[in-house]
Amino acid sequence: MADRAASALSLPDDWPAHADTSLTLNRMGSFDWDLISGLMHLDEPGLDVFDLHPDEYDGHPASLAVRVPPDEAVRLDSMVAQALKRGNDRYGAYFRIRCRNGTLRWTHTQACVRRDETGRPVRIIGIVRDATQELADSSARVEVDVERRRQASVVESTTAALAHARTIQDVIELLKGSHGLKLLGATSLVMGLLESGRIHLVAEGPEDAFVPGTRYTRVDEQYPMSEVVRTLTPRFIESKEDFAESYPLLWPHIKGLGISAAAYLPLIAQARPIGALGLLYRDKTGFTLEDRNLLVALGSSIAQSLQRAVLYEQEHDLAEGLQQAMLPRRIPEVPGAQIAVRYRSARLGRDIGGDWYDIIALPGGRVGAVIGDVQGHDTHAAAVMGQLRIVLRAYAAEGHPPATVMARASVFLHELDTGRFATCTYAEVDLSTGVVQTVRAGHVDPLIRDEDGSCRRVPVPGGLPLGLSAEFGRLEYPVSTVELDPGQTLLLFTDGLVEQPGADLDDGMQFLTALVHDGPRDLQLLADRMCEVVDQRAGDDDVALLLLLRRRGAITAQAGGRLQQHVGQNDPEALRSARHMVRAAVLAWGARERVDEVELAADEMITNALLHTDGGAFVTVRVLSGSERRLRIEVEDGSSALPRRRDAGESGVSGRGLMLIDRLSECWGVESRGSGKCVWCEFLIPDRLET
Template identity: 60%
Template structure:
């Protein structure tokens, strides 16, 4: 051992000795760390403790990292940071540094934390000293007490860290970190799990190469970890010769680590060995009874943590599999529209969530994008989510209006007799026109990303969440707008914007910024948004749906006809009926001609009799999985038509009751200061070109 620091005087010439001489003779130096500027001053004694020459240190703390093993630097940084956060005035700890010749030696640091009037730490003044003699017992000081304190600290810190480990990887990271077995001097960690009659290695240590059989070995193999699992008894080796003689096949792979001692211990939980752990040490030539007891106690704690982590991972895998099974496996492709979806399970807690998404092909070549969140984070929420998604998909595929789809889904959820409600955002898109119809039930507003990269929140009329009683289509207002070519609708659940102790509006602003800065490609954009650092805390799952209008289809003559009827002009009804029949015949949909003609008459008469102003009648042919004829009658009133059995049946027949019976599906949409009442009729499969000229509006 060294008796003095490089360049220190042999002894004091004057009595009493000055401070500098005293510090140098006791292998001690001082430091002054300015936290505001990041500058660190080390005197000559401090440089000697770190085995640095003055020209090798530039005043930056990062320069000292080269002198500390990574685990020691991590522990030192964590301890000092925690002392500053806790408001403590001082700290003290032991750590190891790596000397110029590669050897490790113990060092002790003690610092006084200076704070400003507001309590913020801005400066640390302290000492560093060589503690090698103190901890090896060469000085005959309080080594036993110090060693017992260190061992107790190892057990306490390792146990506390393992308590927060949720996965097997977390356990291994704790053991390999500064809080783990490295504090006992171990330079390599190996670990294996029992699987049937084999031992599968999950932590490989730091050997330059591995024996192939070690990755998956039989329990009766002649290897140390297999042996301690069989016997459930630890093995300690304190010489290279002993290890090489006992395991000659393994020794060539261990020798490059220059280990002088090894400890192999079984991992026992609930009376059985679930695996084994191996530790290699340098510059160690014996294990005291206290050290053997300490290692045995630690492995018991490690085994309990590993068993708990394995159960947690199994439950998480089951929960995530259930969640993903209930989500759609494929997304339909629709000409003119591109959609991308993404789902991320929660990474904290074992419960699954009720977030879901869906993209549904609709009659007439349209598409519906849905995103929602069932209340709760458990299997009950996931089960409700699965049922609600399927029911909502069925209602949408039947061609019902957006408000009707959500009203019926809400009734279904209420009738389930569950205490859960759900939020939902439903968007129906027509690629031919770019027209969007959105209904929002207690959910967050979507975002709209324009072609120039500008992203903003898109306000959508809100309604109560699904599952509440007595909600009908009129309780779910529709917001309509045109999606321009290149624009993207962004639908998401709150897991993407909610963070603990962060205002929801701030989270939404961060999302708006992230979407605006994201890549242009839709798939890359979905990954970018979900993987933003700090964008989510992991306490909740999240779902994302992106819907982009890519191209505007070529116009198809004869597929849309308009006729405006003046206010009160009931004589014009005959012309509207002729136009309806002519359009249907030209589209080879004769089988529904009578129904279309009669419903057009009822809708038009209803608009003229019960509203003021003109009525606009529109006929469309919708192509898709099934061809449909759609009739729309727009007027200037926002009052929806009433469906009742005792309606006046004079001039208008049975009115809206007749429309309900004849149309395959019908609905009402609010449009600015008015509304549009529409009805759709399934037409036969297109079997030829229209006969004769197209009707003119």
């Protein structure tokens, strides 16, 4: 059957080809090396491989030494010896021979080792062939692979770098930097963004190469960036002549820059153009297919990064505008005080948070200072912050004492049902007396800097953060009272100034205290210095706010000047704080000679309220002006039962309080206040402050 098929096809007479013919046609020769005699038979094709004439070979391998360089001969001998020693049946190797014209040529040999019955090698039969073309093809493949890996590396490196770019300027600086241009292989670049049908040039290319009139260009104009945006197709300019002919409006302005080629790429994100990128080259002509593919891939990556940057900047502008709208537009002028505020954004993320500050001018020469931080770093936190700032200001302006202001703000935040909480410190400062009443809701303690620069932390008993205290029904906010002498400065701040990832809060407070101690005397310069240092060490910490309030020299007490504090039952610290507040007010308002009398009367009134009622009491100290200047003490409680004056007897204790108040003060009385009452007394004080 096979013979009939073969004859029917009329095959040639020499089919199939003899093995010698196949070897000769493929420039392959054979050898047979007898290891016992040392003779090696090398056929004519084999001699051609070694570029030898028959009369130049005497049958001994040593005759090949004229064509095999010494280092190659050593390597081949070593390889054959190892194969024989290890019992290998086959071996193969590439080696070079030196041709008659002195050039080196790659050759390949492959052989089979024959052994006798004892395993001793007796014969090696093999082939030799010209491997020049094979290795040339292999080298070309290696070069192609290397180039492909390089191109992939360029795309990966650029994409990885662009992943860290947040703004359009970040993208431009990354691409224009020496490393970025080196990756791209370009001399310089230009970039434009599409805005309302026009291309806005955002990167100008080489230094001093701005072309007048090209800051904004229309998409239908004869410019390369307009063309690629219009057609959504890359434009590769391969020569100066191509540039001059295609873009006569642009070329006269850049022909002196030595630009020999350019690639303009449309920047496409989400299937729509957002701009164009131009890469300018010197000493380059033409673009290979690989060049074009690489640049198109880079253009896609750059477009995605720019899209993210555009969206980020839009969101950032919106968020920043929202937050700035929520913060005070100006700090009011407060007689008797110097005030400095600073705001610092985080370096990463949206650069926005729920931090806020406020200065509230209150009647009677008082001022409220607020600083706080709503949980979170987003526009929601900023919106909650704005609402919380407004209600705190409203409650304070209504005249509520600090503890009540904080408690009501907590209830308000809880009722908003935002799922957010806030930390806050509210300090009410009477600038005529220097008395500072402070309440703290989960916030960091404030600092006080003395006139000589020494700085100390002020421990303030605190309640739960706003929102949480209302949720858990723990609205008690103890009031801490300290005196702020003329020249002393109160510092309120958010935790961004003192917290470091992985560091203890106390270490941050010590660092800040030392920084304040060594800082400038001027309040504004001190604020700037603190922010500079904190910026350097904070990195990506959250938003930091700083509020500094320095009391100037003593000012004249005004009519209506008032201090107020809540004293809870079973709260000895609050009772001591209230006594301290009363004494400080009396001294500051110029009644030094009556300070003991006023303090004693106030103590009796407060103690009486705590002993005979179920709740706490509000203590108010204020100045009344008229024909006579009077200091009035009021103690308000929630009981409607009015106190009555009675004889205590010789050995009695109860009943002496009102008698004592009657003897010490000019007048006293009791007023009903809704479901409770207010016991008050008044003392005459001098018209002018003592100096």
